[in-house]
Amino acid sequence: MNSEKVNYLKGDDETNLDKNIEFIVATDLHYISPKADVDGELSEICEAKGDLKQMKYASEIIDAFISEVIKYKPSGGLIICGDLTYNGEMVSHIDLMTKLQKILDKGINIYVIPGNHDIKNYNAYKYKAAQKIPIKSVSPKMFKEIYFNCGFKSALYRDKYSISYISQVNSELWLLMLDTNFYQENNWKNPVAIKGSINESTYEWLEQHLKEAKEKNIKVIAVTHHSLVDHNDLLNKGYTIENNQRLVELYAKYNIILNLSGHLHIQHIKPGYSKKIKNKIKYPAARHGYILMVIPPNPTCGRKIIATSSLLVCRNQYATLTYEPKKSIYYKTKVLNVSRWAFERGILDNNLLHFNYYSYNYAYSQTYKKIYYELLRRNLSEYEAKMMSSTLSKLNPAFFSGTVVEIYRIIEVSDNYKVWSLVSDIFYHKYIDSIMKEKKYDHNTLRLSLREDDESFGSVIWNKAKG
Numbered sequence: 001m002n003s004e005k006v007n008y009l010k011g012d013d014e015t016n017l018d019k020n021i022e023f024i025v026a027t028d029l030h031y032i033s034p035k036a037d038v039d040g041e042l043s044e045i046c047e048a049k050g051d052l053k054q055m056k057y058a059s060e061i062i063d064a065f066i067s068e069v070i071k072y073k074p075s076g077g078l079i080i081c082g083d084l085t086y087n088g089e090m091v092s093h094i095d096l097m098t099k100l101q102k103i104l105d106k107g108i109n110i111y112v113i114p115g116n117h118d119i120k121n122y123n124a125y126k127y128k129a130a131q132k133i134p135i136k137s138v139s140p141k142m143f144k145e146i147y148f149n150c151g152f153k154s155a156l157y158r159d160k161y162s163i164s165y166i167s168q169v170n171s172e173l174w175l176l177m178l179d180t181n182f183y184q185e186n187n188w189k190n191p192v193a194i195k196g197s198i199n200e201s202t203y204e205w206l207e208q209h210l211k212e213a214k215e216k217n218i219k220v221i222a223v224t225h226h227s228l229v230d231h232n233d234l235l236n237k238g239y240t241i242e243n244n245q246r247l248v249e250l251y252a253k254y255n256i257i258l259n260l261s262g263h264l265h266i267q268h269i270k271p272g273y274s275k276k277i278k279n280k281i282k283y284p285a286a287r288h289g290y291i292l293m294v295i296p297p298n299p300t301c302g303r304k305i306i307a308t309s310s311l312l313v314c315r316n317q318y319a320t321l322t323y324e325p326k327k328s329i330y331y332k333t334k335v336l337n338v339s340r341w342a343f344e345r346g347i348l349d350n351n352l353l354h355f356n357y358y359s360y361n362y363a364y365s366q367t368y369k370k371i372y373y374e375l376l377r378r379n380l381s382e383y384e385a386k387m388m389s390s391t392l393s394k395l396n397p398a399f400f401s402g403t404v405v406e407i408y409r410i411i412e413v414s415d416n417y418k419v420w421s422l423v424s425d426i427f428y429h430k431y432i433d434s435i436m437k438e439k440k441y442d443h444n445t446l447r448l449s450l451r452e453d454d455e456s457f458g459s460v461i462w463n464k465a466k467g
Contacts, residue, residue: 116226121186227307233437
């Protein structure tokens with residue numbers, strides 16, 4: 001047995017089972033402590049690389065987010081889907097936990113899992129005086145110790161062979177926090193693994209408890225860092241769990257209708273996967289008794305997979321998740337109001353006071369610089385490079401925020417977009433095509449049915465702006 005039963009979550013008031021349970025979902029905070037970024041030089045390093053993460057204001061963004069969580073006070077708690085720190089610096093983990101403690105002090109539960117950046121990361125550095133000085137990262141044991149009060153202490157079950165655990169929200173709802181990281185293989189030659197996988201022992205642990213949940217008619221919301229399935233034709237290697245079909249089939253077998261993830265930094269709702277268990281019906285047949293007919297699964301009865309965008313990337317979103325017992329699950333993103341937070345505290349930094357404007361322009365300019373010089377190296381004219389860079393610089397923030405549906409018509413008819421046909425052989429042309437495929441979908445809102453009496457379990461009730 002590779003499972004440890006830790007604690008039955010007390011305080012489950014059976015009289016409150018009909019009340020909605022609300023969560024806040026955030027991911028990829030990538031926090032770095034001032035003790036590791038002594039002179040604030042990391043933001044310049046990230047800018048030079050064309051990184052979309054807004055490291056200059058990482059601390060302020062997280063403080064504003066914590067303030068909103070406390071104001072919202074979700075009854076279920078806060079879910080963080082990994083990559084809590086920039087590169088797993090121990091000082092960053094400790095300082096972040098100090099910030100998160102403010103949420104716990106208000107009686108709000110927190111559930112965390114690590115991302116690929118968080119544990120045994122050999123890229124953990126202190127940035128000081130234009131130098132990169134190696135500093136201590138954390139082990140799996142240390143991670144659990146630092147975040148002990150963020151899901152591990154109150155867990156119903158903990159896996160002995162990973163940082164996975166199951167928390168009981170109430171008697172009819174569990175949270176599966178599934179560790180999909182490959183940090184065991186990190187070393188000086190391979191500082192941080194991008195890919196994700198699940199070991200055999202964890203699979204055994206997982207099936208054992210998903211079976212229990214199904215037998216007890218308990219609903220399970222699953223959380224991973226890596227994607228359960230591909231969210232983009234080009235952005236999948238290292239981002240989707242390796243050999244994911246096994247996990248997909250396991251989720252289907254035990255009726256897990258929702259998986260939340262991070263890692264991609266992109267806001268994206270995947271249509272899902274079909275239930276693998278087919279309905280078998282016997283029909284009478286002349287002279288030969290019965291014919292066994294295998295009825296294919298209802299195409300509307302799929303599972304949904306949501307990748308939530310990074311809190312540090314434009315539009316700096318998090319999500320609210322509402323569990324309506326026996327009715328539905330409702331997911332909706334919300335743009336973090338950094339400007340209001342700054343105004344309330346008398347902060348005079350204009351970037352913070354007009355943060356939405358700053359955030360978009362940062363994403364636009366980072367994309368533009370990266371693409372523009374790449375196109376010039378392709379022997380395109382300066383005019384052509386400017387036109388094409390402008391197109392992708394508008395599309396990229398929309399792609400990351402799941403709002404391509406709002407601008408694709410303007411892009412589609414523009415002369416700038418048409419110029420891209422001149423360089424159909426480069427990666428960015430394929431990248432734009434993959435983005436434009438999202439033109440019909442709103443990736444920021446979803447409502448799923450939990451009704452089993454009318455066989456609508458897992459079907460989409462409402463997906464705003466779809467089509």
